[in-house]
Amino acid sequence: xxxxxxxxxxxxxxxxxxxxxxxxxxxxxxxxxxxxxxxxxxxxxxxxxxxxxxxxxxxxxxxxxxxxxxxxxxxxxxxxxxxxxxxxxxxxxxxxxxxxxxxxxxxxxxxxxxxxxxxxxxxxxxxxxxxxxxxxxxxxxxxxxxxxxxxxxxxxxxxxxxxxxxxxxxxxxxxxxxxxxxxxxxxxxxxxxxxxxxxxxxxxxxxxxxxxxxxxxxxxxxxxxxxxxxxxxxxxxxxxxxxxxxxxxxxxxxxxxxxxxxx
Numbered sequence: 001x002x003x004x005x006x007x008x009x010x011x012x013x014x015x016x017x018x019x020x021x022x023x024x025x026x027x028x029x030x031x032x033x034x035x036x037x038x039x040x041x042x043x044x045x046x047x048x049x050x051x052x053x054x055x056x057x058x059x060x061x062x063x064x065x066x067x068x069x070x071x072x073x074x075x076x077x078x079x080x081x082x083x084x085x086x087x088x089x090x091x092x093x094x095x096x097x098x099x100x101x102x103x104x105x106x107x108x109x110x111x112x113x114x115x116x117x118x119x120x121x122x123x124x125x126x127x128x129x130x131x132x133x134x135x136x137x138x139x140x141x142x143x144x145x146x147x148x149x150x151x152x153x154x155x156x157x158x159x160x161x162x163x164x165x166x167x168x169x170x171x172x173x174x175x176x177x178x179x180x181x182x183x184x185x186x187x188x189x190x191x192x193x194x195x196x197x198x199x200x201x202x203x204x205x206x207x208x209x210x211x212x213x214x215x216x217x218x219x220x221x222x223x224x225x226x227x228x229x230x231x232x233x234x235x236x237x238x239x240x241x242x243x244x245x246x247x248x249x250x251x252x253x254x255x256x257x258x259x260x261x262x263x
């Protein structure tokens with residue numbers, strides 16, 4: 001018989017019995033084994049490798065983090081929105097009271113609602129800053145035109161998200177602001193009146209309007225934004241990021257100087 005010495009104890013193996021690794025080694029190997037098991041069936045390692053180990057141009061700076069910041073704020077909006085939806089009642093008779101309960105009586109309700117409320121404003125600001133950076137850096141040009149169009153759609157969806165969420169507290173300010181917004185939307189040519197009737201769930205503001213706005217705000221727009229973000233990230237990984245214009249001008253000037261020196 002063979003004796004295996006382990007820290008703190010000794011074990012005598014019987015004939016034909018194999019030595020077992022320590023429990024700590026088994027625990028250390030478990031995450032990698034689980035990850036390998038999942039990757040064998042999903043094949044996500046290639047996608048993660050492309051996202052995490054892609055080439056980044058020189059001159060990349062904090063301006064390039066505006067997109068990641070927007071994604072973080074959207075994730076925060078989704079999480080806080082789920083918690084708020086657990087206590088919100090999308091009916092004209094109870095909407096305001098449910099918001100009042102969340103703000104005044106629910107534990108951390110005011111904090112979560114504040115995150116959601118100010119996060120919506122921050123997300124709009126970040127989307128505009130991100131698109132402004134993309135325009136200034138010339139990242140909308142070939143071959144990234146499709147990604148620019150996806151970004152424009154995300155901008156529109158973000159504005160729709162903010163507009164539909166503004167009515168949900170159902171106080172006097174939210175009510176009349178929504179009336180003004182829908183009336184402005186109804187003045188658009190061709191599709192304006194139809195869009196106005198769709199948002200109001202009828203010809204006039206009624207009981208179904210709040211439910212319509214809630215469904216759009218909670219289900220339709222977040223799903224579309226998540227899908228567009230997925231397409232946006234795929235195109236970013238595939239096409240790569242753009243170097244700052246001043247760096248590209250410097251590189252172009254250096255190439256011209258090299259050609260002049262070579263001639």
